[in-house]
Amino acid sequence: TSPRLRLPLRLIIPVPPPLKMRIGAKSAILTLGVCAALVALNSYASSSRIGAGLAATGGRTRPARLSRQNSPRNQVLSRRGEALQTSSRRAPQLSVGAACDDGAYLSKDQKAELKRIADLIATPGKGITAVDEGPGTIGDRFENVGVINTEENRRKYRQMLFETPGAPDHLSAAILDPETLYQKSDTSGKLFPESLKDMGILPGVKPHLKVYTLPGTNGETVMQGLDSLAMRLREYKEAGAVFAKWRSPMTIGEGQPSDLAIQANMNDLARYALICQDEGLVPIVEPDVSLKGDHDLETAIVANVKIQSALYKAMLDHGVYMEGTILKVNMVNPGKSCKTPYSVEEIAEANVHVLRQCMPVAIPGVNYLSGGQSLEDAAARLSTINKLRKNCPWNLSFSWSAALQMPLFELCRGKDELPLAEMSDLYAKELKVASDAANGLHNPNGSDGAHIPPNAKQMEAVAA
Amino acid sequence: CGRSQSRMGDHTTAEKRLRAICSHVFTKEYKHAEELIATAQTIASPGKGILAADESIGTIGKRFKGIGVENSRENRRAYRHLLASTEGLGKHISGVILFEESLFEKMDDGSLLVDGFKKEGIVLGIKVDKGTRYLPSTDGELYTQGLTDLDKRAKKYYDFGARFAKWRAVVKILPGKGPSNNAIQETAHSLARYAAICQNNGLVPIVEPEILMDGDHDLATAQKWTEIVVSACYSALRLQGVLLEGTLLKPNMVLPGASCKKRYTPADNAAATVTALQRSVPVAVPGITFLSGGQGEEDATIMLNALNQPGLGYRPWSLTFSYGRALQKSVLAAWKGKKENVPAAQKMLLLRARANGDANLGKYTGYAANSGEASKSLYVKNYAY
Numbered sequence: 001t002s003p004r005l006r007l008p009l010r011l012i013i014p015v016p017p018p019l020k021m022r023i024g025a026k027s028a029i030l031t032l033g034v035c036a037a038l039v040a041l042n043s044y045a046s047s048s049r050i051g052a053g054l055a056a057t058g059g060r061t062r063p064a065r066l067s068r069q070n071s072p073r074n075q076v077l078s079r080r081g082e083a084l085q086t087s088s089r090r091a092p093q094l095s096v097g098a099a100c101d102d103g104a105y106l107s108k109d110q111k112a113e114l115k116r117i118a119d120l121i122a123t124p125g126k127g128i129t130a131v132d133e134g135p136g137t138i139g140d141r142f143e144n145v146g147v148i149n150t151e152e153n154r155r156k157y158r159q160m161l162f163e164t165p166g167a168p169d170h171l172s173a174a175i176l177d178p179e180t181l182y183q184k185s186d187t188s189g190k191l192f193p194e195s196l197k198d199m200g201i202l203p204g205v206k207p208h209l210k211v212y213t214l215p216g217t218n219g220e221t222v223m224q225g226l227d228s229l230a231m232r233l234r235e236y237k238e239a240g241a242v243f244a245k246w247r248s249p250m251t252i253g254e255g256q257p258s259d260l261a262i263q264a265n266m267n268d269l270a271r272y273a274l275i276c277q278d279e280g281l282v283p284i285v286e287p288d289v290s291l292k293g294d295h296d297l298e299t300a301i302v303a304n305v306k307i308q309s310a311l312y313k314a315m316l317d318h319g320v321y322m323e324g325t326i327l328k329v330n331m332v333n334p335g336k337s338c339k340t341p342y343s344v345e346e347i348a349e350a351n352v353h354v355l356r357q358c359m360p361v362a363i364p365g366v367n368y369l370s371g372g373q374s375l376e377d378a379a380a381r382l383s384t385i386n387k388l389r390k391n392c393p394w395n396l397s398f399s400w401s402a403a404l405q406m407p408l409f410e411l412c413r414g415k416d417e418l419p420l421a422e423m424s425d426l427y428a429k430e431l432k433v434a435s436d437a438a439n440g441l442h443n444p445n446g447s448d449g450a451h452i453p454p455n456a457k458q459m460e461a462v463a464a
Numbered sequence: 465c466g467r468s469q470s471r472m473g474d475h476t477t478a479e480k481r482l483r484a485i486c487s488h489v490f491t492k493e494y495k496h497a498e499e500l501i502a503t504a505q506t507i508a509s510p511g512k513g514i515l516a517a518d519e520s521i522g523t524i525g526k527r528f529k530g531i532g533v534e535n536s537r538e539n540r541r542a543y544r545h546l547l548a549s550t551e552g553l554g555k556h557i558s559g560v561i562l563f564e565e566s567l568f569e570k571m572d573d574g575s576l577l578v579d580g581f582k583k584e585g586i587v588l589g590i591k592v593d594k595g596t597r598y599l600p601s602t603d604g605e606l607y608t609q610g611l612t613d614l615d616k617r618a619k620k621y622y623d624f625g626a627r628f629a630k631w632r633a634v635v636k637i638l639p640g641k642g643p644s645n646n647a648i649q650e651t652a653h654s655l656a657r658y659a660a661i662c663q664n665n666g667l668v669p670i671v672e673p674e675i676l677m678d679g680d681h682d683l684a685t686a687q688k689w690t691e692i693v694v695s696a697c698y699s700a701l702r703l704q705g706v707l708l709e710g711t712l713l714k715p716n717m718v719l720p721g722a723s724c725k726k727r728y729t730p731a732d733n734a735a736a737t738v739t740a741l742q743r744s745v746p747v748a749v750p751g752i753t754f755l756s757g758g759q760g761e762e763d764a765t766i767m768l769n770a771l772n773q774p775g776l777g778y779r780p781w782s783l784t785f786s787y788g789r790a791l792q793k794s795v796l797a798a799w800k801g802k803k804e805n806v807p808a809a810q811k812m813l814l815l816r817a818r819a820n821g822d823a824n825l826g827k828y829t830g831y832a833a834n835s836g837e838a839s840k841s842l843y844v845k846n847y848a849y
Contacts, residue, residue, distance in 0.1 A: 309702050316695050322743045357708060358698070361742040361778050392747060393778035 106277060106321055114324025117242050117282045120202060121326050122365025125439045126172035128399035131158055132206035134177055145412040153418060155183045160420045162196055163187060164427050170435035173202040181205060181239040193240025204243035205236045220261035223248055226271055233279040243282035246272045251290045252303050262310050270314035277321055286328040287311055291372045293335030297342050301350050304332050309358040322362035328399050330371050331381055334451050344449030348384035355392055365395035370403035375430055378403045379437040380449025386440030397438040404430050496666040500710025503627045503668045507587055507712060508751025508782040511821045512558035516788035517547055518591035520563055533801035541569050545577055546799060550810040554584030556821030561589040561630050589628040590621045596634050605647040606634045611657055618665035628668035631658045635675045635693055642689050648696050656700035663707055672714035673697050677757055678845055679721035683728050687718045687736040695744040708748040714786050716757050717767055722843055734770035738777060751782040756790035758843035762833050764790035765819045772826035784824040791816050794836025812836050
């Protein structure tokens with residue numbers, strides 16, 4: 001067990017710490033200028049010919065430039081997504097607010113469907129497998145272990161993940177890259193979205209996003225992707241996706257995350273969520289604060305409360321239907337190179353604390369990302385969060401990519417082909433760990449989940 | 465991980481957990497944190513609520529006028545003493561809000577008026593705002609004043625024995641428009657400032673953003689504005705460093721406008737209210753003590769009972785009452801200023817307190833429906849007190 005907490009603490013309450021925020025007239029003008037530029041950019045984009053062309057037809061037709069004769073994608077796009085067969089395994093709740101929903105912009109039926117999907121994603125004891133790496137990103141992972149990055153390898157690999165025996169017992173949903181939406185399983189012959197639905201796993205998609213650095217902010221970013229988002233979501237919905245995901249990364253550092261970066265990113269997340277719901281997809285909103293840095297746990301708490309608080313306010317102000325959304329978020333952790341040790345209980349307490357400060361009861365679930373944590377650490381922390389959750393009403397679960405998949409890639413080293421059976425076995429074991437953690441039943445080994453300062457780690461390694 | 469319907473965690477465990485993360489908070493910079501959390505949880509105890517007896521001199525005068533009693537200091541003392549000396553009141557009343565005059569009031573034998581409340585284990589609270597004024601350049605919207613020297617006053621009240629405070633902000637839904645952004649920001653910001661100052665001086669702030677019933681807006685409109693206003697309040701509270709675990713929220717129930725043509729059932733109103741709260745109130749807040757806002761005594765009890773029925777989804781905060789008019793109308797009518805009527809009046813108070821305490825538990829069966837003034841509406845247009 002790590003040493004008892006010895007914190008040179010300031011307040012746990014979300015008073016912004018004395019970060020060196022840029023102040024003064026020059027920065028204020030710059031801030032306004034950037035805001036104005038962003039607003040102008042977005043309004044230009046939404047009035048562009050793409051949006052206008054679609055709007056004119058009034059229906060859900062594709063613009064001509066996207067058609068390709070006889071491609072699987074083309075065939076799918078002419079079909080409607082099928083209704084999900086499985087019913088909610090969650091305890092039934094009264095459909096609240098029937099009388100008071102009159103006049104709201106989403107119809108009662110639209111809301112009911114969004115809520116149904118969100119509640120399914122938030123099934124207790126189940127989580128999300130995030131397999132939404134683009135061909136480039138997964139290509140890096142493949143090449144790192146000597147696997148050639150071909151479309152077929154990507155397809156085979158994802159199929160192995162989806163069809164691992166027992167996976168549906170631990171997974172409520174899978175986030176796909178758009179490419180995967182149009183690939184088929186060679187066991188069922190069906191496209192992956194349909195194949196997943198047959199197994200009781202909801203398919204979702206990460207639409208393409210491009211990072212953009214905010215000028216004058218020392219590297220802070222927003223994600224570009226709102227332009228033509230509605231149109232792309234329509235395509236993905238027709239391909240069978242029932243939810244989408246948007247990730248807005250931020251970092252903690254000197255003067256970061258700045259109010260500007262928070263506002264810009266949270267507004268974008270809220271607008272993305274609004275557009276998703278209008279297109280009939282449940283939005284997973286993902287504010288992701290990086291592990292990078294040497295900040296302590298308390299600093300992380302303050303930053304996370306600030307960010308999440310801004311997110312829910314933006315969502316409410318935009319008119320997002322809260323009951324039909326899911327939060328995907330980083331765990332609150334000290335920075336990777338923080339010099340103070342923390343126990344897994346302290347980290348779990350910090351996470352429960354942050355949720356209780358700002359998360360609306362109305363959102364059914366939280367799926368924590370791994371963000372560089374090992375599976376052992378992530379599972380230890382998630383399980384402890386669930387053990388210490390007291391009256392937290394949300395489903396507290398996982399949406400893991402690297403934590404589940406990096407060990408699988410390691411199995412590929414020195415092999416000629418993808419060792420699919422071996423990978424599948426390991427993946428099945430990992431999924432059990434993950435869902436145990438989501439149920440608060442996973443018991444950490446040793447110092448799993450604790451934060452051990454970098455020097456101490458080195459000394460441990462030397463001693464070992 | 466049982467997702468039971470329990471509304472509050474055990475507070476010693478919560479304390480320990482918070483302490484584990486930041487022991488520093490309890491010793492140096494936030495010396496009242498433990499007490500604030502404990503007080504808030506005590507007030508939000510199951511089966512109990514708040515008696516709001518903090519009518520200003522002018523307002524209690526209106527009440528007295530209605531029962532033919534002169535608005536003298538003696539009568540005001542006699543009436544509040546009636547409340548304070550009600551035996552058994554502490555069974556269903558966890559806190560009482562008083563006006564400054566009553567807080568410090570002495571009886572003829574030198575004892576304090578509030579001694580009776582203390583004996584019943586009822587936490588003393590104090591109204592600290594100084595009334596509403598018109599917000600310039602708006603269409604009759606209001607702001608609440610009272611921040612000047614609030615730190616000094618709060619300390620004075622704390623030293624005397626008060627442990628919580630109340631500040632009433634008033635928001636209007638202008639026909640076809642709703643509250644202006646100006647009014648929302650002003651409400652949220654001053655409530656947060658009041659709350660921070662109170663906590664620094666040991667008082668649990670009850671945060672009261674009352675959205676008036678005035679108007680013909682429907683239930684959905686009332687719900688939307690409640691969500692936006694309450695969520696703006698919590699943004700401001702977090703920004704100003706308020707310890708949410710040491711606060712209470714006193715919102716309006718979500719109800720249609722007083723002159724709305726459409727009819728809704730208590731269940732409709734309850735669903736709208738709970739949904740609005742689920743979207744805007746953090747789990748860290750231990751209790752929500754509703755204002756009655758012009759509803760008659762029985763209506764207010766029935767609504768509270770409806771809010772505590774199963775099937776409305778997760779409610780991690782206690783949903784209870786902080787009633788003024790809706791606890792006292794029958795009491796005043798029974799008292800009529802006469803000493804010989806005091807026992808009967810106290811019986812009425814106990815009856816309504818018990819009814820609302822049962823409503824907090826979702827167990828009210830309507831047994832108090834025909835007593836006293838239970839069924840009379842108490843709605844007054846453009847209410848200010």
